[in-house]
Amino acid sequence: MITLENINRSFGDKQVLHDLSFDIADGRMTGFVGSNGSGKTTTMRILLGVLAADSGRITVDGTAITPAHRSAIGYMPEERGLYPKMPIIDQLVYLARFHGLSRQTAKKRGLELLEELDLKGEPTDTLESVNLGNQQKVQIAAALIHDPEALVLDEPFSGLDPTAVERTLAVLTSFAASGAPVLFSSHQLDLVERLVDDVVIINDGRLIAAGTTDELRRERSSPEWTLQTDADMGWVREVPDITVIEFDGNWVRFAAPDSTTAEAVLRKALDVSSVSSFAPHIVPLNRLFQEVTQS
Amino acid sequence: MSTETLTRTDSAANRAGFTTAIGLVIEREIMVRLKSKAFMISTILSIVILGALVGVSGALPSLFSSTDKVAVTSAGAEAVKGIEDIEPVVVDDVDEAKALVSSEKVDAAVVDSEDSPTGVAILSLRSAPESLIGSLSLTPEVELLDPDAPDPALTYFIGLGLGLVFFMAAMTFGNTIASSVVEEKQSRIVEILLASTSARVLMFGKVIACTILAFAQIGLTAVAVLAGAAVSGNDLVLGKVAEPIAWFVPLFIIGFVMVAALYAAAASMVSRTEDLPSTSTPIMMLIFLPYMAVIIFSSNETVMGVLSYIPFSAAVAVPMRVFLGTIAWWEPLVSLLILAATTLLALLVATRIFERSILQSGPKLSWGQALRRR
Numbered sequence: 001m002i003t004l005e006n007i008n009r010s011f012g013d014k015q016v017l018h019d020l021s022f023d024i025a026d027g028r029m030t031g032f033v034g035s036n037g038s039g040k041t042t043t044m045r046i047l048l049g050v051l052a053a054d055s056g057r058i059t060v061d062g063t064a065i066t067p068a069h070r071s072a073i074g075y076m077p078e079e080r081g082l083y084p085k086m087p088i089i090d091q092l093v094y095l096a097r098f099h100g101l102s103r104q105t106a107k108k109r110g111l112e113l114l115e116e117l118d119l120k121g122e123p124t125d126t127l128e129s130v131n132l133g134n135q136q137k138v139q140i141a142a143a144l145i146h147d148p149e150a151l152v153l154d155e156p157f158s159g160l161d162p163t164a165v166e167r168t169l170a171v172l173t174s175f176a177a178s179g180a181p182v183l184f185s186s187h188q189l190d191l192v193e194r195l196v197d198d199v200v201i202i203n204d205g206r207l208i209a210a211g212t213t214d215e216l217r218r219e220r221s222s223p224e225w226t227l228q229t230d231a232d233m234g235w236v237r238e239v240p241d242i243t244v245i246e247f248d249g250n251w252v253r254f255a256a257p258d259s260t261t262a263e264a265v266l267r268k269a270l271d272v273s274s275v276s277s278f279a280p281h282i283v284p285l286n287r288l289f290q291e292v293t294q295s
Numbered sequence: 296m297s298t299e300t301l302t303r304t305d306s307a308a309n310r311a312g313f314t315t316a317i318g319l320v321i322e323r324e325i326m327v328r329l330k331s332k333a334f335m336i337s338t339i340l341s342i343v344i345l346g347a348l349v350g351v352s353g354a355l356p357s358l359f360s361s362t363d364k365v366a367v368t369s370a371g372a373e374a375v376k377g378i379e380d381i382e383p384v385v386v387d388d389v390d391e392a393k394a395l396v397s398s399e400k401v402d403a404a405v406v407d408s409e410d411s412p413t414g415v416a417i418l419s420l421r422s423a424p425e426s427l428i429g430s431l432s433l434t435p436e437v438e439l440l441d442p443d444a445p446d447p448a449l450t451y452f453i454g455l456g457l458g459l460v461f462f463m464a465a466m467t468f469g470n471t472i473a474s475s476v477v478e479e480k481q482s483r484i485v486e487i488l489l490a491s492t493s494a495r496v497l498m499f500g501k502v503i504a505c506t507i508l509a510f511a512q513i514g515l516t517a518v519a520v521l522a523g524a525a526v527s528g529n530d531l532v533l534g535k536v537a538e539p540i541a542w543f544v545p546l547f548i549i550g551f552v553m554v555a556a557l558y559a560a561a562a563s564m565v566s567r568t569e570d571l572p573s574t575s576t577p578i579m580m581l582i583f584l585p586y587m588a589v590i591i592f593s594s595n596e597t598v599m600g601v602l603s604y605i606p607f608s609a610a611v612a613v614p615m616r617v618f619l620g621t622i623a624w625w626e627p628l629v630s631l632l633i634l635a636a637t638t639l640l641a642l643l644v645a646t647r648i649f650e651r652s653i654l655q656s657g658p659k660l661s662w663g664q665a666l667r668r669r
Contacts, residue, residue: 048489049490050486050489067310068310070490073490075486076487077483077487079483081481081483081484081487083478084482086327091484095487097311097319098311098491099310099491142487146491
């Protein structure tokens with residue numbers, strides 16, 4: 001587990017991170033969410049050692065992070081980049097050797113990765129000669145080339161077509177499933193919601209919320225239910241402790257303090273008409289995000 | 296796609312050490328240039344052309360010389376005997392010689408003359424051949440007090456040559472290192488690199504690689520020039536400039552490291568190649584102005600003395616003064632020390648700027664901003 005504790009960082013007189021603390025658990029996908037300029041990239045750079053923190057500490061399984069730890073992280077920066085005019089396999093080997101791999105090992109692993117990622121084109125082609133989708137595969141290969149023990153990816157899905165998104169997803173989930181911690185930032189909250197086990201939300205460099213998506217829902221808003229019946233549901237507004245959020249004749253979405261209160265609504269509905277559906281409503285992360293960043 | 300095999304294994308990779316990492320950067324920088332057709336073609340062309348020029352220059356005098364046909368009378372024939380480049384055409388008398396000269400069948404005529412102290416006179420249509428006049432004239436005895444004294448024209452050309460070598464290398468490879476830095480910054484690969492190594496490693500690796508390339512290119516050119524000189528038997532190139540060149544080499548290497556480091560720093564301050572001139576022009580002027588000064592003031596000993604202590608002109612001014620023999624034995628050493636100290640300072644400043652600016656994207660920084668940044 002990687003733990004960030006009270007990380008502070010300023011650029012000039014502008015403080016961009018304020019006492020930021022959160023965990024990246026082993027074998028879990030942690031989504032890192034925040035508006036533009038909220039400090040996500042800075043946090044990731046500090047985690048990788050590309051930037052230094054002004055104060056605070058980072059630990060790996062309880063001990064302070066070392067360069068060897070950092071070297072075992074696979075990193076994909078937000079603005080992707082490799083050498084456009086260098087052969088694909090050569091740059092993978094070059095990057096791997098900074099992590100202490102021998103040329104032979106690096107080349108073997110690079111070729112395997114490109115094969116698995118289904119690169120269309122020769123490994124000896126220059127990067128600029130293959131299309132964007134394939135360049136993206138090479139970028140993923142670059143993050144995995146040194147057989148990392150953790151992954152940190154800054155906006156791995158931005159600018160990808162649906163096929164590429166699925167491909168990247170498959171790589172990330174299989175990687176996390178092997179027991180490694182994975183942290184990635186994304187603006188695509190629907191994706192984050194589908195994908196992540198844990199969410200870390202920051203705003204203006206401050207931690208707003210951290211935990212599993214379920215925990216966040218429980219903490220941040222009262223649970224909601226939807227109810228669909230044959231008859232008009234106007235009477236729901238009169239039930240004590242119930243807040244109607246959305247109403248459309250025979251359909252209603254309401255918030256209730258607990259499930260007993262919600263079930264009372266269901267019982268009453270059954271008395272007046274037949275019920276075609278009754279279900280807890282999952283608040284989309286999108287709305288949760290709006291709530292927590294605006295509150 | 297099978298994703299099972301993408302899982303990690305137990306072989307945790309170790310971060311490459313400082314020197315190993317620098318070695319990797321040097322290797323890549325050199326291999327990229329060696330694989331670049333443009334670089335190889337321009338290098339090979341310049342080497343071949345320079346070598347050939349020096350080789351041909353030895354043969355030039357014979358290409359331009361020509362044999363003059365000269366009509367001679369009996370006394371004339373005696374006078375021109377032993378003069379090179381002359382083909383005597385024996386005639387009976389002065390009139391016949393005049394006729395041949397008038398019809399331009401011969402270039403000149405040497406005929407009997409009782410008025411002339413030499414006993415002969417030269418006839419020619421418009422102008423008499425210089426070599427002929429010289430050979431037939433009485434010349435006062437000339438005593439050369441210092442036959443080895445440097446020829447001012449030669450000094451000028453040595454200054455021009457060494458200056459050109461330094462200036463071209465600094466400009467070419469300065470721009471090479473700058474574009475290599477901007478490429479990594481612009482493509483953002485620098486962020487991946489910085490996650491596995493330090494900014495210092497990147498900068499030192501590039502500076503060392505460019506110095507090696509520049510020196511190899513100049514070394515090969517020097518070999519070609521010397522080979523050309525050997526072919527043409529031009530002992531001037533071989534003999535007199537050995538000592539100046541012995542000083543030029545260390546001054547060049549150290550001075551080049553300084554220039555390369557400054558170029559790397561200049562490049563780290565911009566995000567796009569288009570912005571590069573605005574930060575690299577000051578460095579170019581630092582190289583260009585002293586270079587011009589060395590050429591303009593090549594015969595002014597005071598100015599040359601000062602220039603040999605200025606780090607940016609030392610590599611050219613010191614060898615020139617060594618050639619002229621106007622330099623005390625300790626002066627090149629002091630100049631070398633000053634240059635080394637300046638280079639060390641430049642490396643420190645450049646590393647500082649590089650480390651602080653390399654992740655900066657967006658508008659370019661000024662030198663002042665880059666130094667103040669934290």
